[in-house]
Amino acid sequence: MEKSLGPVFEEIHNSPPDVASSAPGRINIIGEHTDYNQGYVLPAAINMRNYFFLSKRADEKVCIWTENLKKRELFSLKKIYFSKQNKWINYVKGIFWTLQEAGFELRGINGLIWGNIPLEAGLSSSAALEVSIILGLNTLFKLGLAPQRMAEIARKAENDFVGVECGIMDQFVSFFGKEKKAVFLDCETLEYELVPVHLEREDLQILVFESGVHRELASSEYNKRRNESFQALELLKKYGTKSYKQVTLGLLEERKNEMDEALYKRARHVVSENERVKQAVEAMRKDDFLLLGELIFRSHKSLRDDYEVSCPELDLLYESGREFPDCFGARLTGAGFGGSGIALVKQERLAAFRNKLLEEASKRKFPRPEFYEVEIGEGAKAYFLDKEEKR
Ligand code: GLA
Numbered sequence: 075m076e077k078s079l080g081p082v083f084e085e086i087h088n089s090p091p092d093v094a095s096s097a098p099g100r101i102n103i104i105g106e107h108t109d110y111n112q113g114y115v116l117p118a119a120i121n122m123r124n125y126f127f128l129s130k131r132a133d134e135k136v137c138i139w140t141e142n143l144k145k146r147e148l149f150s151l152k153k154i155y156f157s158k159q160n161k162w163i164n165y166v167k168g169i170f171w172t173l174q175e176a177g178f179e180l181r182g183i184n185g186l187i188w189g190n191i192p193l194e195a196g197l198s199s200s201a202a203l204e205v206s207i208i209l210g211l212n213t214l215f216k217l218g219l220a221p222q223r224m225a226e227i228a229r230k231a232e233n234d235f236v237g238v239e240c241g242i243m244d245q246f247v248s249f250f251g252k253e254k255k256a257v258f259l260d261c262e263t264l265e266y267e268l269v270p271v272h273l274e275r276e277d278l279q280i281l282v283f284e285s286g287v288h289r290e291l292a293s294s295e296y297n298k299r300r301n302e303s304f305q306a307l308e309l310l311k312k313y314g315t316k317s318y319k320q321v322t323l324g325l326l327e328e329r330k331n332e333m334d335e336a337l338y339k340r341a342r343h344v345v346s347e348n349e350r351v352k353q354a355v356e357a358m359r360k361d362d363f364l365l366l367g368e369l370i371f372r373s374h375k376s377l378r379d380d381y382e383v384s385c386p387e388l389d390l391l392y393e394s395g396r397e398f399p400d401c402f403g404a405r406l407t408g409a410g411f412g413g414s415g416i417a418l419v420k421q422e423r424l425a426a427f428r429n430k431l432l433e434e435a436s437k438r439k440f441p442r443p444e445f446y447e448v449e450i451g452e453g454a455k456a457y458f459l460d461k462e463e464k465r
Contacts, residue, residue: 079141079188080459083127086139086146087184091127095210095456097202098123099191100247101280101416101448102407103256103271103366104373105351107381109241111303111344112262112317114351117243118271119251120282121451124189124199126206127459128214131182138166141188151180156235165200168231169207176227178217185210192444194288196406196413200236201244204228205454209249213456221249221454222264239297251453258355262317269358271450276363277421278402280448283431285387286441287412296409299340299381306341309333318344343380347373367403367418371396374405374415383410387440391415394430401427 083091098119105115131137134151140162147163149155154171157163166185173180187206191199208224208231211217219227225245232238232245242264247257255268273279307318309332315321323345330338350369357365374392378384384392388406395404395417404417419427428445435443 079125079127079186082141083129083139083184083186086186087129087137089129089184091184091186091459092129093210093214093456094125094127094459095206095213095454096123096125097205097209097248097454098251098451099197099199099202100244100251101197101282101414102243103416104354104370104405105243105347106373106377106406106408106410107299107303107383108318108344108347108351109243109259109261110239110300111241111307113260113319113344113348115243115259115261116256116269116351116354117247117251117259118256118450119247119453120191120197120448122189122191122197122446122448123451124187124191124202124206126185126187126203126210128183128185128210130214131184133182135182136166136170136185137183138163138185138187141186151182156237162203164236165203165231166207168235169204169211169228171235172227172231173208173211173217178215180211180215183211183214192284192414192446194413195284196408196410197282198244198248198408200232201228201240201248204231205245205248209454209456213458222246225249239300247453249454251451253452254450256358256450258351260319262319267355269355271358272361273363273418275361276402278363278418279421279424280450281417281419281424281427282407282446282448283391283404283415283417284444284446285385285391285412285414286443287385287387295383295411299383302337303340303344306333306337309337310341319348321345323349339380339382343376346376346380350376363402363418367401370403370405370416370418377406377410381410385410385412386438387412387435387443388415390434390438390440391417391431394427394434398423398427398430
């Protein structure tokens with residue numbers, strides 16, 4: 075697909091593209107709602123990507139064609155307004171706006187985007203879009219930004235321009251993901267380690283289960299959970315803990331009576347999830363997929379009962395996974411409230427597991443789920459196109 079976008083670009087903009095960039099979506103293996111709580115996460119990039127082709131213009135205009143929606147958007151760098159009609163363009167505008175706020179002098183561009191990450195499914199299509207845009211601009215205008223800084227700017231664009239208070243996980247893994255490796259990230263220090271994932275040793279496949287429940291991250295309960303977990307930490311700070319990484323379940327138990335039930339539960343999720351991430355990394359290093367799977371199941375339970383971000387459609391994946399002997403682990407992935415889940419399933423039992431999920435979903439009158447067998451893919455890339463590639 076990447077190659078054939080050149081001619082489409084030329085047809086739309088009447089001149090060839092100069093730079094191509096692309097960035098992947100992600101699954102999060104474990105470590106949910108811990109990123110903005112300065113904790114640990116263990117995501118991986120997937121082999122579904124967003125592509126961005128671009129070239130310079132002589133004026134201050136940005137003209138973007140989306141090949142997915144077959145729509146054009148034009149805006150001026152002098153006045154970047156939030157668009158109420160076209161949500162997707164705000165991710166593009168947000169990057170330009172944030173770069174300009176940070177003092178970078180940009181010029182206009184022609185651009186084309188296309189991607190194969192399902193939208194609003196909890197697989198970070200928006201982070202992939204932001205990352206492909208900033209990396210494309212960094213390459214075309216030789217801005218000299220390092221990947222970590224670009225991930226931070228992309229997150230800022232989503233926080234300050236799009237209005238979603240997300241953490242750094244999605245943008246970070248979209249940059250730093252590597253084939254067959256998970257990214258063990260400390261969201262406080264941004265130190266990370268690539269952990270090999272040898273699924274083939276147990277004949278396991280990562281199955282994405284898209285629940286068909288579409289969520290509006292910006293208008294969801296996401297920001298509410300964030301505030302609740304921050305409030306709980308504020309109370310715990312009285313006892314000398316600066317961040318969740320220093321809070322133990324013991325301390326939390328002792329202070330239970332000082333906070334209301336909801337805050338206590340949010341904190342318990344964050345503290346226990348941080349522990350699970352560390353254990354999951356150890357399990358992965360030993361190829362102990364049974365333990366990894368068990369931790370994945372427990373993560374879902376905690377997200378359902380303590381953080382309260384699941385929904386019946388995603389619980390169905392968890393419950394069916396628990397009952398199915400060849401499903402090692404299953405849980406929601408991403409923010410929750412709909413979107414997708416992941417399951418670790420024996421290759422030869424994939425079809426049987428899918429059928430079980432389809433049957434259950436239909437029995438419970440849930441939307442028909444979609445399935446994707448994903449591989450762990452490479453992080454973002456960008457390069458100048460040579461003459462051949464432009465065709
Ligand atoms: C969304 C956000 C991430 C993270 C997850 C929950 O995907 O974009 O930053 O907070 O939810 O783990």
